[in-house]
Amino acid sequence: MEQEDIFSSTDSQRGAFELPYAKYAVFENGMKLEQGGELPSLTICYETYGTLNERKDNAVFICHALTGDSHVARHTEDDSPGWWDILIGPGKSVDTNKYFVICPNILGGCRGTTGPDCINPQTGKPYGADFPLITIGDMVTAHMMLIDHLGIDKVLAVIGGSMGGMMVLDWAVNHKDRLCGAVLVASTTRSSAQAMAFDIVARNAITRDPEFRNGQYYDPGCPGPLDGLAIARMLGHLSYLSRESMTKKFDSTRNHGRDIETNFETRFSVGSYLAYQADKFNERFDANTYRVISMAIDLFDMGGTAEEITQHIRNTTCRWMTMSFTSDWLFPADQMRELVSSLISCGKQVSFCNIESDCGHDAFLLPNQLSTYGSLIEHFLRNVRKSLAEPNDQRRIEQSVQARFNTRPDYPEILKLIPEGSSVLDLGCGNGELMEKLREKGAKRLMGIEMSERAVQACVAAGFDVVQGDLNKGLQPFNDKQFDYVVLSSTLQTITNVETVLEEMLRVGQKGIVTFPNAGYMPWREILYEEGRMPSFDPHEGSNWYTTTNTRFLTIRDFQEFCAKKGYRIVKQLALDTLKRCTVEHDVNRYANMAIVILTR
Amino acid sequence: MEQEDIFSSTDSQRGAFELPYAKYAVFENGMKLEQGGELPSLTICYETYGTLNERKDNAVFICHALTGDSHVARHTEDDSPGWWDILIGPGKSVDTNKYFVICPNILGGCRGTTGPDCINPQTGKPYGADFPLITIGDMVTAHMMLIDHLGIDKVLAVIGGSMGGMMVLDWAVNHKDRLCGAVLVASTTRSSAQAMAFDIVARNAITRDPEFRNGQYYDPGCPGPLDGLAIARMLGHLSYLSRESMTKKFDSTRNHGRDIETNFETRFSVGSYLAYQADKFNERFDANTYRVISMAIDLFDMGGTAEEITQHIRNTTCRWMTMSFTSDWLFPADQMRELVSSLISCGKQVSFCNIESDCGHDAFLLPNQLSTYGSLIEHFLRNVRKSLAEPNDQRRIEQSVQARFNTRPDYPEILKLIPEGSSVLDLGCGNGELMEKLREKGAKRLMGIEMSERAVQACVAAGFDVVQGDLNKGLQPFNDKQFDYVVLSSTLQTITNVETVLEEMLRVGQKGIVTFPNAGYMPWREILYEEGRMPSFDPHEGSNWYTTTNTRFLTIRDFQEFCAKKGYRIVKQLALDTLKRCTVEHDVNRYANMAIVILTR
Numbered sequence A, B: 001m002e003q004e005d006i007f008s009s010t011d012s013q014r015g016a017f018e019l020p021y022a023k024y025a026v027f028e029n030g031m032k033l034e035q036g037g038e039l040p041s042l043t044i045c046y047e048t049y050g051t052l053n054e055r056k057d058n059a060v061f062i063c064h065a066l067t068g069d070s071h072v073a074r075h076t077e078d079d080s081p082g083w084w085d086i087l088i089g090p091g092k093s094v095d096t097n098k099y100f101v102i103c104p105n106i107l108g109g110c111r112g113t114t115g116p117d118c119i120n121p122q123t124g125k126p127y128g129a130d131f132p133l134i135t136i137g138d139m140v141t142a143h144m145m146l147i148d149h150l151g152i153d154k155v156l157a158v159i160g161g162s163m164g165g166m167m168v169l170d171w172a173v174n175h176k177d178r179l180c181g182a183v184l185v186a187s188t189t190r191s192s193a194q195a196m197a198f199d200i201v202a203r204n205a206i207t208r209d210p211e212f213r214n215g216q217y218y219d220p221g222c223p224g225p226l227d228g229l230a231i232a233r234m235l236g237h238l239s240y241l242s243r244e245s246m247t248k249k250f251d252s253t254r255n256h257g258r259d260i261e262t263n264f265e266t267r268f269s270v271g272s273y274l275a276y277q278a279d280k281f282n283e284r285f286d287a288n289t290y291r292v293i294s295m296a297i298d299l300f301d302m303g304g305t306a307e308e309i310t311q312h313i314r315n316t317t318c319r320w321m322t323m324s325f326t327s328d329w330l331f332p333a334d335q336m337r338e339l340v341s342s343l344i345s346c347g348k349q350v351s352f353c354n355i356e357s358d359c360g361h362d363a364f365l366l367p368n369q370l371s372t373y374g375s376l377i378e379h380f381l382r383n384v385r386k387s388l389a390e391p392n393d394q395r396r397i398e399q400s401v402q403a404r405f406n407t408r409p410d411y412p413e414i415l416k417l418i419p420e421g422s423s424v425l426d427l428g429c430g431n432g433e434l435m436e437k438l439r440e441k442g443a444k445r446l447m448g449i450e451m452s453e454r455a456v457q458a459c460v461a462a463g464f465d466v467v468q469g470d471l472n473k474g475l476q477p478f479n480d481k482q483f484d485y486v487v488l489s490s491t492l493q494t495i496t497n498v499e500t501v502l503e504e505m506l507r508v509g510q511k512g513i514v515t516f517p518n519a520g521y522m523p524w525r526e527i528l529y530e531e532g533r534m535p536s537f538d539p540h541e542g543s544n545w546y547t548t549t550n551t552r553f554l555t556i557r558d559f560q561e562f563c564a565k566k567g568y569r570i571v572k573q574l575a576l577d578t579l580k581r582c583t584v585e586h587d588v589n590r591y592a593n594m595a596i597v598i599l600t601r
Helices: A002-007 A136-149 A163-174 A193-207 A210-215 A226-240 A243-253 A269-284 A287-299 A306-313 A333-345 A360-365 A370-389 A402-407 A410-417 A433-440 A453-461 A498-508 A522-531 A556-566 B002-007 B136-149 B163-174 B193-207 B210-215 B226-240 B243-250 B269-284 B287-299 B306-313 B333-345 B360-365 B370-389 B402-407 B410-417 B433-440 B453-461 B498-508 B522-531 B556-566
Strands: A023-027 A042-049 A059-063 A100-104 A155-161 A179-185 A319-325 A350-355 A423-427 A445-450 A465-468 A483-489 A509-517 A569-577 A594-600 B023-027 B042-049 B059-063 B100-104 B155-161 B179-185 B319-325 B350-355 B423-427 B445-450 B465-468 B483-489 B509-517 B569-577 B594-600
Touching: A023 A136, A042 A136, A059 A136, A059 A163, A100 A136, A136 A163, A136 A287, A155 A163, A155 A370, A163 A179, A163 A287, A163 A306, A179 A370, A193 A226, A193 A287, A193 B226, A193 B243, A193 B269, A210 A226, A210 A287, A226 A269, A226 A287, A226 A360, A226 B193, A243 A269, A243 A360, A243 B193, A269 B193, A306 A333, A319 A333, A319 A360, A319 A370, A333 A350, A350 A370, A350 A453, A370 A453, A410 A433, A410 A483, A410 A509, A410 A569, A410 A594, A423 A433, A423 A498, A433 A445, A445 A453, A453 A465, A483 A498, A498 A509, A498 A556, A498 A594, A522 B522, A556 A569, A556 A594, B023 B136, B042 B136, B059 B136, B059 B163, B100 B136, B136 B163, B136 B287, B155 B163, B155 B370, B163 B179, B163 B287, B163 B306, B179 B370, B193 B226, B193 B287, B210 B226, B210 B287, B226 B269, B226 B287, B226 B360, B243 B269, B243 B360, B306 B333, B319 B333, B319 B360, B319 B370, B333 B350, B350 B370, B350 B453, B370 B453, B410 B433, B410 B483, B410 B509, B410 B569, B410 B594, B423 B433, B423 B498, B433 B445, B445 B453, B453 B465, B483 B498, B498 B509, B498 B556, B498 B594, B556 B569, B556 B594
Parallel strands: A059 A100, A059 A155, A155 A179, A179 A319, A319 A350, A350 A465, A423 A445, A423 A483, A445 A465, A483 A509, B059 B100, B059 B155, B155 B179, B179 B319, B319 B350, B350 B465, B423 B445, B423 B483, B445 B465, B483 B509
Antiparallel strands: A023 A042, A042 A100, A509 A594, A569 A594, B023 B042, B042 B100, B509 B594, B569 B594
């Protein structure tokens, strides 16, 4: 079993090309191409799952990655496996009992849709190297033709991983009226030079293979550039896995090459794995398609920095769910963050989660992190669908957060301070309890920032936009005065860069609300003064000096002096004794253990 | 100039093979090989710099990496550049006015030393694919033959980067009486599966090139596997650069391919760079050498985990200087740390620095971080040389640390507590001031752990062994009771994992010495109690609640209670009023602002 496991892969390893559930949409008039030229005719191979409802608003469109195809999931128990079976199917995250799922093979592909291996009607021979230069935009234009063909005006969401995410981006930017939600997984606005280098070496390996024959290798007796494509596939695998995952997979058996029949080196386990994957790939993929599609990837450019990206996404109207994986070095989290920053600065609805994983880029196809990315996709689809159904939705709390809410004595007070119809950014929003209450109260716009992956997941499940991030780095993507209120509740005491965070909070919010435990509380003063012990300075944590996660300790007076020094105006100040469960009116620095302050600059 | 810069490289780009300063050592009887078989004769091409002194104890041996050669530095102003010119030469870090530097082309190479392109005396034709399987061990055996030839019994140090570091390791393990110091830069005890995969794909590209002709491509009219070797070289470059450095180099000009004559893709700037480098490489390198040497790299295995490595390094006797670079993903810091852990657990003298750099693996050849790695090498060589000259050396303080020492009132007290002849591990050792004083006092063995790169550098400059690391992760590599004393001076208040660190300190030390500011000091209590402000709890920092880097605040009583709870015995306790500059004898929790405690378990 060990060896089976090592040699398993994310390929759906069908032998001969056979897609029994595939449908074909034929466009006799072809299509014009972005970089000039045209395809005289176009066939799109696609598969669908579930049923399009009467309002035709339950379609979910899947964009596959470089080597995928239309067979995204099984149609029946007996069907061959789909490449995203774990995500899509009846009762799964993308539930085909609810949604009408569409997945086409992309333009330029070799799995049914028009590509270089298809007959050029103008010559009667396969296109080969004559296949025109196509772009991600062209692929999405073909997607538009397909949904027109299916009679769908606007899909609920488009979901894509890796290169598929680039199509999602193009769809959102250039066809904004045709989608409500955009889901990008392990993708980017443009490839890094490093990622491009992998593609370039792969294309060089293909085109320098003597059997490439200038792309015309389809004649009988021509094997095609099998060695070149194999090298390309090996490089692909290298870039899809992380160092950690490769070590786990191969290190204990490093010298145990597998005895397989191949032209490639098999001395080491990792080598025989690559040889095996490459040979398998040669059975199902076309080298010209690899060249053409990887070139489209390298040409794709929606900008590298948030500022550049903004030029493109400024007018998009969809809601966004973006995800990266911590060990993905092909399309790393930092690149996704640039997109997220741009979307934030443009005031778009966006969530982002950098999912902890050691599986590298491939993580989006593997079951390991499905509990996170599947759940995020599932809830995002539900959120988008709900907002369609009830545009001014005052949703009920779906997961009870009442218990926790009751233990956070500052929440009811904060709630009173924020008027109906306000926009609120919650820094360190946790599971979204405060946002939940603010939504019930009729907040206009809510957004959270949170470090914990679990908490981000809970917020999305509760219907919120939330971005995973570290407050200490500031709020750069946000614009000045983008929110009526920015809240920092019971978080100040855990922050490293106090000055940065407060400065940023008052830049981004019309007003800031800060709550913190007041170290000036007399019972705590007495512990230090009389007993010579450090108090916990935390009314409910039960921690001590060596276990507390708090790193900042301050009194209300300290905070007032800090504000005076910084030129912050304290608009309102409340104080609580959370143990006696009452507000404190007089001599608050002595008698309150918690402070709630509204600030402006 | 921009384009020139992009296309500059770490290759010494000589055209024809011409090494005017090369010498040749010929061994008519050849050598036996580790994996069986033998070479019937052996020629080693090498260059030397500087003068071997009379005692023959100033030799520094350089081991080159995969594509290097004997020409490590210029011999004259007019000479062609060497590949490590920035490090080696008169007045440089490896000062050829002081040291006798030797650098050979390695066994299997194609730059003068016997390799696959040389004539096999048994057939009268080049070895080609008949060149036997060689190992890193064989290369080092050839090095031994060379130093014998030069009449050198023991070299001062062996220095190697990347694959060169593997030779250093083999030298230390299998020829321990032939070196005093071992310097490993950007190297590893064995390649990860990811690193091996790059080599394997490269070898496949070479051997599947039809012009490879089973390795016999030396006949006139045979071009050799130029495409295969080019692909290999492109992959090499990919693995030597970091994503950040590639982005810096290519992103702004991504679509500006250079118009060069090449068989490879030049549409993008990164592609034309790779094409240029590959073509250049083909002018100076042999594909069989690439194959043979990269296989030796992949076969090299001194273990992956500290436990495995210990099986190999247990009996080594040299002093070690190890360095990695933060952005090196080919031989990353985590792998070097395993070696360092193993060396620590075996009680070897070792220093380690993970040098901050965005240049990837190539950093060890570039000037960017020379100020760190050059300085570490320079001072390490001096340290090794000094310990040769004066084995029981009571060295003078070379850099004045007196000023700082005087501001640290706990140091003189710690010094009094530690008897002469003790071994001491200093946790958070800073620039080594305390170790300096302990050395003056005649400590037996000193070692430091420190986070800051600058501080690590200062410690090595002062002659100490120091390992860069984060205390919060514990002291796993160290053995139980490895030191008489483990010191944690004025560091407890900055630590996250207090329980781990103290537990570890008492595991590794016979005794622990902890010093910390006492928050029970009455003037501080009064500030909180009477004024309702948080005191700084730091006698000399001048920081406040929002700027302090301290995150733990405790009183002497708190610490005593903590020790009682954990079962730690307080052997001795001192208390200071550092403002009044006196010790405190009575009611120390009130009257001392600093505590010094000796603990055992």
